[in-house]
Amino acid sequence: MTNALPYRILALTLLLVAWGAGCAGKPSGKGSFQPALVEPNRAVIYVFRPSGGRSASTTTQVFLNQDAEGEIRSGEYIQCIVEPGSYLVRVEANSSMVRGVTLIAGDVAYLMVTMKRGAKPVIEDTEPELARRLIAGTERVHAAESH
Numbered sequence: 182m183t184n185a186l187p188y189r190i191l192a193l194t195l196l197l198v199a200w201g202a203g204c205a206g207k208p209s210g211k212g213s214f215q216p217a218l219v220e221p222n223r224a225v226i227y228v229f230r231p232s233g234g235r236s237a238s239t240t241t242q243v244f245l246n247q248d249a250e251g252e253i254r255s256g257e258y259i260q261c262i263v264e265p266g267s268y269l270v271r272v273e274a275n276s277s278m279v280r281g282v283t284l285i286a287g288d289v290a291y292l293m294v295t296m297k298r299g300a301k302p303v304i305e306d307t308e309p310e311l312a313r314r315l316i317a318g319t320e321r322v323h324a325a326e327s328h
Contacts, residue, residue: 214317216289219262224284228270228292228304229258231315236274236296243324244271250324253294258316259324275300291316 217225228243237255265286271279272294282290291312293305
């Protein structure tokens with residue numbers, strides 16, 4: 182009779198490895214971007230950092246009209262559902278930058294944050310088609326309550 186113990190240990194080890202791989206880390210959500218469905222009298226502001234690039238590990242704080250919305254890192258985005266109007270979007274890392282956005286009902290603004298030398302954030306208006314492709318490679322970070 183052969184000893185079945187090594188096979189049982191191997192089977193148990195493979196089972197534990199498979200279980201651990203399924204539970205490791207948070208789900209990425211990458212590639213699953215779906216634009217927000219909002220009421221026709223509202224608007225949306227997306228603030229995102231594409232994956233990779235300079236200062237990938239640097240956290241960027243996002244503010245909307247002086248209210249903290251959250252923080253994003255490389256490969257993340259924030260979605261803010263807002264009333265039509267004018268907004269100041271500020272991002273901060275080692276320095277800060279502000280960009281004004283004026284939206285009417287149904288508008289969508291895509292603001293890409295890139296990091297320049299010394300972790301200086303820069304906000305760039307981005308064409309919707311390009312922005313949606315770039316956001317598809319990122320993960321949503323939940324922002325503060327809608328405005």
